[in-house]
Amino acid sequence: MYQPTKNGFSTPYVELDRQAWAALRAATPLSLTEAELEELRGRADPTSLDDVRDIYLPLSRLLNLYVKATRQRHGAVRDFLGEDDRPVPFIVGVAGSVAVGKSTTARLLRTLLAQWPDHPHVELVSTDNFLYPNAVLTERGIMNRKGFPESYDRRALVRFVSEMKAGAPKLDIPVYSHLAYDIVPGAVQTVRRPDILIVEGINVLQPPSAGRLAVADFFDFSIYVDARVEHIRSWYLERFLELRRTAFSDPRSYFHSMATSVDEEEARAFAMNTWRTINEVNLVENIVPTRGRATLVLYKGEGHRVRRVRLRKT
Numbered sequence: 001m002y003q004p005t006k007n008g009f010s011t012p013y014v015e016l017d018r019q020a021w022a023a024l025r026a027a028t029p030l031s032l033t034e035a036e037l038e039e040l041r042g043r044a045d046p047t048s049l050d051d052v053r054d055i056y057l058p059l060s061r062l063l064n065l066y067v068k069a070t071r072q073r074h075g076a077v078r079d080f081l082g083e084d085d086r087p088v089p090f091i092v093g094v095a096g097s098v099a100v101g102k103s104t105t106a107r108l109l110r111t112l113l114a115q116w117p118d119h120p121h122v123e124l125v126s127t128d129n130f131l132y133p134n135a136v137l138t139e140r141g142i143m144n145r146k147g148f149p150e151s152y153d154r155r156a157l158v159r160f161v162s163e164m165k166a167g168a169p170k171l172d173i174p175v176y177s178h179l180a181y182d183i184v185p186g187a188v189q190t191v192r193r194p195d196i197l198i199v200e201g202i203n204v205l206q207p208p209s210a211g212r213l214a215v216a217d218f219f220d221f222s223i224y225v226d227a228r229v230e231h232i233r234s235w236y237l238e239r240f241l242e243l244r245r246t247a248f249s250d251p252r253s254y255f256h257s258m259a260t261s262v263d264e265e266e267a268r269a270f271a272m273n274t275w276r277t278i279n280e281v282n283l284v285e286n287i288v289p290t291r292g293r294a295t296l297v298l299y300k301g302e303g304h305r306v307r308r309v310r311l312r313k314t
């Protein structure tokens, strides 16, 4: 992490504890109900209405200010070029480990941001839609690297985000199914030009390779959801065991045998091995090193509770 220097002009970041951050909600109203929150949060994710109030409403307020300021900047460039008014989606990236709760954060933001009359149309895209199909990963010998940068069609992902930013009215993208653990052949998600596009995925803050562009180059704001490895490991395990009791019992689930043919101890050992050999390696090698690039970091402790927030001011 960036260390402040001793000359007083210490750091472009500000770090706030939960209470100080919560106060920045100002007058932003809480209009989400417990039932709506239940729909939005992920499996085994205890995010509460207190968290919405303390963490996500201030964030929604900050993003609303960012959107307005960014529109002004676009207007200035248009005036300079003598161009007509043209809608440009504001793009938010949400990064962090597998099982850290990115999708809950992203879904909550989609709902809260859409409540502002300034930007009612918010679209959410998960980067898993840009994973190569299992057949391609197997052919390339990287089926055990799912989630690593090379397991994504990064060119297609960058093309999608850059075309959205350029104002494309509607784009179709592939669809990934966690149930099938694969890309669904022939399925598409249609993304219509939104006011705000949220792009959520473990690798969205990856820097570009030399001479290329990365998705993060198109972000107007980015969020990194952070927690200690030991916490994330236990959230991954808990979720796997919860999925074993629920989603995996569907015969179409890729992990069906985990629900029917092995006992809980074996399932736990399988999940632990997947965590240790794939997700933790990816976290340490590829994901944590991108944290410094985020505009905002949410630091979670025990039970997914956000304890601190770091914001890059400039």
Ligand SMILES: Nc1ncnc2c1ncn2[C@@H]1O[C@H](COP(=O)(O)OP(=O)(O)O)[C@@H](O)[C@H]1O
Residues within 6 Å of the ligand: 042, 043, 096, 097, 098, 099, 100, 101, 102, 103, 104, 178, 179, 239, 243, 247, 255
């Ligand atoms: N094997 C699985 N079967 C069904 N759903 C899953 C499976 N793995 C993950 N999910 C769901 O997919 C979503 C994304 O998970 P993940 O990429 O680990 O990110 P995060 O936990 O940070 O949101 C979560 O809502 C999770 O509950």
Ligand SMILES: CC(C)(COP(=O)(O)O)[C@@H](O)C(=O)NCCC(=O)O
Residues within 6 Å of the ligand: 098, 126, 127, 128, 129, 146, 147, 148, 200, 201, 202, 203, 274, 278, 279
């Ligand atoms: C699909 C994922 C790579 C997450 O992708 P993302 O939406 O972050 O791009 C991840 O959920 C996953 O399946 N990892 C592979 C190892 C595992 O089964 O946990």
